[in-house]
Amino acid sequence: GDSVTQMEGPVTLSEEAFLTINCTYTATGYPSLFWYVQYPGEGLQLLLKATKADDKGSNKGFEATYRKETTSFHLEKGSVQVSDSAVYFCALSGVDSSYKLIFGSGTRLLVRP
């Protein structure tokens, strides 16, 4: 079945460092891909999305490119801030009528000042 694999955390970086969080997927058909962010004690917020191959989603300095050839959707940011500390989830949409999202296990990011 469809699945999402994320790099295990925690990822610990110093402020202004470059961030990459790896995400690969397995899916039938052509899913849409998403990154969500969860701040402590809160629900998930949509960070960015891409709906077809070679699309680049971007928001708040974060970017991810839908790579069909490598089935990847890695999250990047050029310069992280302490306020970016959170758990990041990669997800893909199924193609059945319920339009469920399948989530990865999440990657915790800790940015130190």
Place this chain on the structure above:
Amino acid sequence: SQTIHQWPATLVQPVGSPLSLECTVEGTSNPNLYWYRQAAGRGLQLLFYSVGIGQISSEVPQNLSASRPQDRQFILSSKKLLLSDSGFYLCAWSVPGANNSPLHFGNGTRLTVT
């Protein structure tokens, strides 16, 4: 604009007690509705989803149940809680009929079963 409300925000319940968590969505009609659970330090597990009133699909067999008595109301219930039911429960909605529509989450309910 659309909003989603979940309550309560936190809940501590003894083993064997009943559970009722409520979720309502405003500003949209006939949304797809979802219940997810996030166990401590783990990812999200889809528990139930609904594409319409009275239509509930269960993803994981367990002692929880869900109901959708109104178009924009989604309820998660249990008759007798287990210790393993502890976790962070998230309700979400999405626009029906669009396979690139993201999920919009509520702020979650943290349930501790003691």
